[in-house]
Amino acid sequence: AQSVTQPDIHITVSEGASLELRCNYSYGATPYLFWYVQSPGQGLQLLLKYFSGDTLVQGIKGFEAEFKRSQSSFNLRKPSVHWSDAAEYFCAVGGPEYGNKLVFGAGTILRVKS
Amino acid sequence: DAGVIQSPRHEVTEMGQEVTLRCKPISGHNSLFWYRQTMMRGLELLIYFNNNVPIDDSGMPEDRFSAKMPNASFSTLKIQPSEPRDSAVYFCASIRGAFGGEAFFGQGTRLTVV
Numbered sequence: 001a002q003s004v005t006q007p008d009i010h011i012t013v014s015e016g017a018s019l020e021l022r023c024n025y026s027y028g029a030t031p032y033l034f035w036y037v038q039s040p041g042q043g044l045q046l047l048l049k050y051f052s053g054d055t056l057v058q059g060i061k062g063f064e065a066e067f068k069r070s071q072s073s074f075n076l077r078k079p080s081v082h083w084s085d086a087a088e089y090f091c092a093v094g095g096p097e098y099g100n101k102l103v104f105g106a107g108t109i110l111r112v113k114s
Numbered sequence: 115d116a117g118v119i120q121s122p123r124h125e126v127t128e129m130g131q132e133v134t135l136r137c138k139p140i141s142g143h144n145s146l147f148w149y150r151q152t153m154m155r156g157l158e159l160l161i162y163f164n165n166n167v168p169i170d171d172s173g174m175p176e177d178r179f180s181a182k183m184p185n186a187s188f189s190t191l192k193i194q195p196s197e198p199r200d201s202a203v204y205f206c207a208s209i210r211g212a213f214g215g216e217a218f219f220g221q222g223t224r225l226t227v228v
Contacts (some may be wrong), residue, residue, distance in 0.1 A: 032215075042220035043118075043205060090157065101170060102207075102217055103145065104157040 001068050004093050006105035013081050021076040021108050023091030027108065032095035033074040034102070038088045047089075056110055061085070086112045116152050120206050122219035132194040138187055139208030147217065148181055148207040152172045157179045157205075157209055198213065 003026040013019050024042055032051050036044040048059025055067040065076045073092060088109045094102040119138040127133050139146050146164040161171040166183045174181070178197070183189040193200055203224050207217040 018211075043221045044214045044217075049216060050205055091143070099170060100145075100164075101162065102140075104149075105161070106156045 004091050004105035006089075006091055008108045009106070010109045010111065012111040012113060015083050016080050017080045019076075019081045019085070019110070021089050021091075022112070023074045023076065023105060024072050025074070025091075025093040028093065028095070028097040029056045030095065031093045031097060033067060034092040034094070035054070035059065035063070035064070035074070036077045036090045036092065036104075037061075038107075039064060039092050040087075044090060047076070051095075066085055081110075081112055083114060086110055117219035118206055118208050120204075120223050123221060125226070127225070128198055129197055129227055130190065131227075133196045133200075133225060133227075135191040135204050135225070137189045137191070137220060138207030139206070140210075140218055141187065141190070143188065143208035143210045143218070145209040146189050148184060148189070149206040149207065149210075150162045151203045151205060151222070152201075160189050160191070173179045193225075196207060196225075198227045201226050220228075 002042050003007045005024045007022055018063045034049045035047040037047050038044045047063045048057050048065055050057045050067045058064050061076050065074055067074050091105040121136045134218055148160040150158045150160055158173055160173045161181045162169055163183045179193055199209045201224045203222045205219050205222045207219045209217050
């Protein structure tokens with residue numbers, strides 16, 4: 001079955017510390033990969049996306065993600081977390097191999113402690 | 115552009131009543147998605163349209179749910195009759211093209227069925 005796995009339901013980091021959120025997808029030679037962020041009561045906002053080319057992609061708010069085909073992963077990173085980064089983060093995969101549907105992971109809730 | 119517009123933002127209804135959720139996609143976007151978000155099941159794709167035509171409705175939970183897209187600027191998701199287990203946040207998202215671009219999400223409709 002088509003699936004996206006985000007193994008961490010909750011993550012807590014200190015402000016200023018680095019962050020890595022994990023994401024694995026179930027299959028696909030050329031997946032389209034996305035990270036979205038959702039603040040409470042809000043819709044989802046795109047942080048970054050990967051379709052092809054350079055496997056390290058830069059996004060908004062200082063986030064980046066690296067596509068590793070050998071590991072079927074697309075982990076999200078940020079060198080220094082700010083308190084305003086506290087939110088829920090969703091990894092998603094789509095494209096023709098996924099029937100052009102956008103399949104989301106279960107999400108990771110990020111808490112930032114000062 | 116005003117983004118994807120959903121209405122109402124909140125809906126409280128009694129079990130057995132008909133509920134209609136509305137979505138106006140971004141002008142020029144020709145793919146539209148309806149998602150449901152709950153704590154238990156996360157983000158589930160219910161149905162998506164391309165050029166106003168339903169492409170995949172396999173995520174629609176049962177016959178009580180129906181969706182239409184009569185034109186490029188409007189879509190509805192109807193639940194009749196509604197049940198308490200339908201309580202969730204329903205999101206609409208639109209994309210330019212069949213797929214491959216960023217999905218823009220509306221603010222969602224929080225539905226409570228009592």
